[in-house]
Amino acid sequence: MNFFKVLVFINVLFGFQAFGQLQPDVCEQRIPHNWNVINGKLSMSSQHFKKGKQSVKWDWMGSDGVISIKDSAFESVQNDPRSTFVFWLYNGEKTDDKLHFIFYKGEKEMYRFDFNLNYTGWRTAWVMYHRDMTKLADDGIDRMEIKAPQSVKKGTLYFDQVIYYVNINPRSPMRDLQVPFVNLEGEKAANAHWNSLYKFNANPGYLPLAREISDKNTKQFSQITNRYLKLIGAKKTTIALDSLRKEYDFWNIRRTKGYVTGRMIYSTNDIELTSRDLLAKAKAANEKSNIKRYAQLMLSVAHLHKQTDDQRVKQETEKLYIDLLDHMEGQGWSYGSGMGALHHLGYNLADYYSSCLIMKDIIKQNGRLERTFKTMYWFSGLGRTLETPEQLPVSNIDVFNTLLGSMLSTALILDDGTEKLRYMQHFSKWMSHNVRPNLEITGAFKPDGAVFHHGTLYPAYGTGGYNGLAPIIYVLSQTAFQIDSDAHQQFKDNMLMMHYYTNPTRWPISISGRHPTGNWRIPDMPYAYMALSGTPDGKEKIDKHMAAVYLLINKNEKNPYVRRFKNMGIAPAVYPAMHWTLNFGLLDIHRRNDWLLTIKGHNRYIVSHESYPNANVFGRYASYGQLEVLYPENGETLASHFRDKGWDWNRIPGTTTLHVPLDVLRADIKNVDDYSGVEEMLLTDELFAGGVHLDKQGVFAMKLKGHDKYKMGNFKATKSWFTFDSLVVALGSDISNPTMEYPTETTLFQNYLGDKRESIYVNDTKINSFPYKNEEGIHTVLDNRKIGYYIPGNPQTVVYKENQTSRDQKDLKDTNGDFTGLYIRHGHAPKNQGYEYAMLIDTDSKKLADFASQMNSQHALYTVLRKDSVMHSVKYHPQHITGLSIFKSHVHLADKYILDNSRPCLVMYKDQQNQLDLAVVDPDLAFYEGDDDAPRNADGTRREASIYSRYWFKTPSKPTVIKMTIKGGWKKTDTENNQHQVEQTKEGNTMLTIQCKYGLTTKLRLTKK
Template identity: 70%
Template sequence: MIKSLRFLILAFILFSSPVFAQLQVDICENTVPKDWKANYGKLSLSTVHAKMGKQSVKWDWTDQNASIGIIDKDFAKVADDPRSTFVLWLYNEKPIADQLHFVFYEGTKATYKFDVNLAFTGWRTVWVMYHRDMIKLADGGVDKLEITAPASIKKGTLYFDQVLNYVNINPRSPMRDLQVPFVNLEGDKAANAHWNSLYQFNANPGYLPLEASVSEKQKKQFTQITNRYIKLIEGKKTVNEQKSLDSIKKEFAFWDIKRDKGNISGRVIYSVNDIELSGNEVLAKAKVANEKSNVKRYAQLMLAVARLHHQTKSQLIQSETAKMYLDLLDHMEDQGWSYGSGMGALHHLGYNLADYYNSCLLMKDVIKQSGKLDRTFKTMYWYSGLGRTLAEIDQLPVSNIDVFNTLLGSMLSSALILDDTPEKHRYLKHFSNWMSYNVKPNTEITGAFKPDGAVFHHGTLYPAYGVGGYTGLAPIIYVLSKTEFQIAADAHQSFKENMMMMHYYTNSTRWPISVSGRHPTGTWRIPDMPYAYMALSGSPDGKETIDKDMAAVYLLVTKSQQNAYAKRFLNAGIKPAIYPAMHWTLNFGLLDIHRRNDWLLTIKAHNRYIVSHESYPNANVFGRYFSYGQLEVLYPESQKDIASNFKDKGWDWNRIPGTTTLHVPLDLLRADIKNVDDYSGVEEMLLTDEPFAGGVHLNKQGVFAMKLKGHDKYKMGSFKATKSWFTFDSLVVALGSDISNHTKEYPTETTLFQNYLNDKSDVISINNKNIAGFPYTQNKSVTTVLDNRKIGYYIPAKQNVVVYKKNQTSRDQKDLQDTKGDFAGLYINHGQAPQKQAYEYAMLVAIDQAKLDAFAAQMKTNKAPYTVLQKDSIMHRVRYNLKNITGMAIFASNKNLNDQYVVNNSKPCLVMYEEQKDKLALAVVDPDLAFSDKEDDTPRNPDGTRKEVSVYSRDWFKTPSRPTVVTLTLNGLWKKLDGDNKDYTVEYTKDGKTLLTINCKYGLTTNMSLGK
């Protein structure tokens, strides 16, 4: 789970609304509210049921026409606030097959109404937005509410608590349930639908037939799956059971659960979302109260009780734990944590309720003996959203990392708690089919796993969330493996490939800062246990009982090779994985990956579909430039002094290596974080209107390029640059052109490196002269630099280069404290308001001074390792002379290209080719993922500048990437060689040229082998 989730939920609440919501008030601790009047009935205070404090308002009615009239000064706020919401808690002792009616008036004119279904027992809450969810009866405001009793019964009783006639809340939060099925209907299509669509999931009928019976073989598989899963959740054996029991009793006492005359009462079990109803002036107090008695703490106690009950052999302890557990279970149901209840809002419920489901499974026998198995299953089914698996395959909702991370085990527990019946078999088959569908590559921005191996969350490559997804999925895949409920082989294979890709872009356990999302700490690491579970699941084709690839990665990244998993894999003759020398391009994630020997090099971009960064309050506050071409080199953690260049101690957030940026004061770089629309939370995730960004690879080499454009939000609409990187073995050639903007106040810079110095005397070399002194600056005649991390830089003449060693003052990424640190850096200064400026430099990774000097000398001869053939607005083109490979980033369409082979193109694209004897190896990518068929759909402000909007609000967010066609014209007559792929066709023109029509999709490289 993301470490700062608790804070992020709080931040979400704090900033969700322009007007903070009012405090959850207790309406009835001393007297019935004076502005409440009952007709045909009686209002009184009752201590039998209470949601806040010790009492609630009891309404006994004696006629079908009975009603309550309520007057409140807060009603006056409703008319002018589009987010105004009505909230109440309602207790019902007996289910009623009818509705409670709410009608709001302005004077004698009815303006709004809604109904609440009463077929429940216990507490229920409703959050109903006036302007969106209620039925509008007439124009006007509100000054009175009338609550009318159900007409089908003459006498009845209901209890009210925490009635809020006006509260301003985030419109994404309220969710419909069996009581108010009309609330937030669009929520089923929203980015948080995986939390909020419980009502829709519950309505799915299921598409698989119910078998007449289950076989003995199937029963054995039920047992095998259950035993495997229980082994995962039962926890470590308690050494001192009595001590554990005493601790549990103390925690149980906190909840003050009591039974009296058939009723149960106890401390309120808050949803984490209840705090959304609290005002800013009491937020701290509300947060403390919520944390002390929230449902996560309650569920943790339930699991602790269940684990002790499961492991003990003491009948006395079993008896005590069974009684406590049933009290906990009944109190939870009475509090509203029951089938069909939405608790007002339940976003992020998977994080907070996870232990509840596992506890129920461990306590199945106790629950069944008490006659509450059916009730418990229904509640588990509802909150886990198991019903989502019952939709037809072609109608299955796209699931994201949150589901895999927090709900997968909960869904499985819900199915496993059933007796061994055809119904259980059917649920497990639905669950298996749903998993198979959802782990396959998804071609929308939403969803988790992409065709190129990227793992997505929040609309971007996000391995920090991917860890949670892998940690949730892999154990379940293992639990189901080698049974009829195992996931499909192709799904297994694609998930394995996605996990392998994370292995490729970590070194050896940590991934680049550029893909760290809102957590640029440098401490996040690849998880080891998912690889162990995938290894134990066997190979996707079922031929191997241990997947050797997964086991090898596990042995590489695990912290200990003395544990049971490591020993088992080593005893099977499996060795730790060795990284291949390879190049990968994740164009969904806009990440380029280049590996050689023990080092990893990555480059990160953004475009009109993929956000530049994610900033939250107190998280990555200075991350605006993270995808402006950030280039990182990671060595293994074992090389501690040079493993990474980054430390959040004086780090200059303006000078991120590889990027071209406007160097502004830190106060101007700080993100201005807002809740920009009803589709998003409180975050900054900016998009450009440039579609061109991406890469292509051929024979372990690659080209990556982007057209960079700043965002108008920060007056950077004129900020533009065309950037490219050509990665050949240990060499990177970096080019920039058309660097322009109108900002005269601050300089524009391209940063080559910014390295943390462990010691001020760490040496860098400039023009083969060692610099140990500190501080130091040189800005003239710089041709070669060897930094303190074994990376060399060759800089052609006539560029305004600055190299330095100095102490830097900054702010940490959370913007919580000042930081200081010693750094060495190298950048190119393009000046203020540059117009069509350019740059060129070469990097050589893992090099020494002698090799750098030799390289610089070669660059002055006719045996130069590389040649820049073109660098303008039409194309960046570089030839790698050592291997006869040419890379092309073509930014324009239908141009007469001045190239030996490629002379025309139908649209912007990336091309690489390798010249061989009478052959041409060719690779092509269309970097436009084509989610939208509109040339530009960027929302604009009245002055024409681009408006900040949420990526979730874009109509293409859930649209699949569309295949495209690129046509290239080649000099000469070329033919497709035998056995080459069928993703392109070959035609010939009358003037003796070859016309290639290439089918492109998903940003994947199309490789071709052509011959004369």
């Protein structure tokens, strides 16, 4: 994709609609003909400019100095709720007064706002007419006036890039010291971690200022700084001075009569304001990442200055760096400036903070340390750490990923003293608070180990969080500023959970978010840093558990950490045979031997998928029960079934779907409200989805329902999976929908064929032929990945090997590939259809045939006890374990032990002699109560709405209570366990009152009375 297309895509992606709306640069060639001045003078000037080489200079005389502007662009304002006024202003003399902007219809004032002049250099503002300005009337606009400050008799200002009207994303503008009234709600929005710099700056801090610092504090400041500088240095690349000179020349920085000019340094958000012509110029000038490019140059200069012993090179790099620092400040990258709008500034500005810390001595020698600290403080948002713990916003992966090191650099650049001590104490406490689990949909880390971003389990973002957090935890470790031991343990547990759902480096496609490529990997270095941080209790300087995980992920014998850990006698980690349920993420995890099995669902709290323009556009069914098996990555076995080469996005393994043409499946992606960008993240109105586990076995179930957006509001199915050792029993019932046009299917597998000659076995017959298709009498299938399928009864089942054509997940090109697959047909407009099948993982044709024979004997491994709208239940005979997905309450269950339940729930029990072990989960995370809250259309169908717009997005999950009647008389074994209470009923049965919370499994043991 060429650069122009990329920028067009970015505009679509973020909801930017600026193309075709902008007048040319009115401040570049000549004084605009429609600008008239009273008590002053307008002229063109090359002394200061933002874009281009000139700006409009305004010399005013007297407090009644005015610029009056009349333009047809104002006519578009009234009917556009997103209409915005934008300008850049250079101020050479700081004053505590304001510039006044007033918009008229004739002589009647319509809107107005003030702009503070308490700065020097360039500043900008993006002010939305209808939301941000003071609205005095609403009859349209035909002209505006800019009135001089009242307390200053005369002065000079420079205008550039004045845009009377542009339609922008309302989430973007941010308030700052010049326009503190802009986008006040932005500090509560999903992008508040970028947009709340004004709020962070105002935090006074809650810790007292110490009278003095100790020698220990000073020594640890040095230790922390040296550790962090070593981390920064480890990432450096050596760039020759000639190359740095050439890159420096690109910015055209000049010093004339005490002021600095040069090429404009713009932020990511400026793309919202850019016309097609300017986009083409940006492409030609290679300015696609302007501020990031500038910060990278600053870091490269800093690295060269630090590593060279040549005094001439040191002198030149010092000059280059100070020039770069001053130009950046003058351009508006300065304390108190919001640059109009800033998102993802952590990604783009990261190298700036590192360069400043490296060059601290040079910055101080040149008299710029205080100014630089304030700028770093502002843009890093270090002030967020000064908020009292009870008022802290929820944790955010973007902050961990992109701003953590920048915040630390800001604190460390201060000279040693009580102020530095206070910032470091705040930072440490803030870190501890933020790595602890939180209970909302928003936030990063959940009680079950899920790592969240965009309101869902999202390891692709989680890796960035780990990459940001782990090295900082290490840098602070074994000092007075280390994070609290419980926070350390909880963060370690979260990292271990990602380790458990990767095998050993890749995670399932179902949790890939908008990037279902199969190429994303778990990062190794965070595990090394956590190993170096020591154990959470502080007893060991090396955490051997985390070191073992690192050795599993990184097998490079030449790696220094690998050598170090192995020399300590640490061996690579071995995965435990275990079952985990991440009910915040609606992911079930089952591990045996060297393979990983996961199942993914969704409900009214957790979205089914995330699609952006050109990203996962066919991902509607990603969480319709996707079941994946991942083997280790080696040359003998295909680690994953997935390849985006001919992949049929309708036939995702484990899912029940409506099989539609790709043009129908393609997401219709919109900007549905002011809380979101251009994206699709759908929620069902079904509540039931989740899992439970007991004795390393598990059950996962969901009530599936489609979304009305795609006329699938009546597409329903009840699905469950019972995972016992290497056996999976999959059940479906109540499969119904009225759609006659397209068939409904349940996919058992769709596997990529690296070689079309790869064998499968159908009814114990080896199939090498290609293509191949069988639609009759299919009872057992062994796929090309050593997974066997047993299909009792006689459903309409299809097994095939064939070449498939499709589109890649970005919808950019046609794809083609060879696949084998197996699916069950439920027909067109099915009514109360169902299915049952079993999977044997890591098996062969003989074992599968033996299993099928055993299932037809008196020694079956499992028995399906019930499969209907009330309950799915299965007994696994070898372990005497029964799993139940109970979809209704107070309905006769006909179960051996459970007579009644007060809420839908998931239950497993193991009965042996006079003992009953139970595991119970309430799958309702209870973020809100009552019926589904989605907005409705006039016909009652659900309307698409952003998850960020839901009032419960930031409310905590609430505990619930399940009352369950157990047949017979039982008593508690663990009297200290307060998660459940036991009482006897007058019928001689036992009433259990079970405390449930956060989707976690509540386990209890009862003994017969």
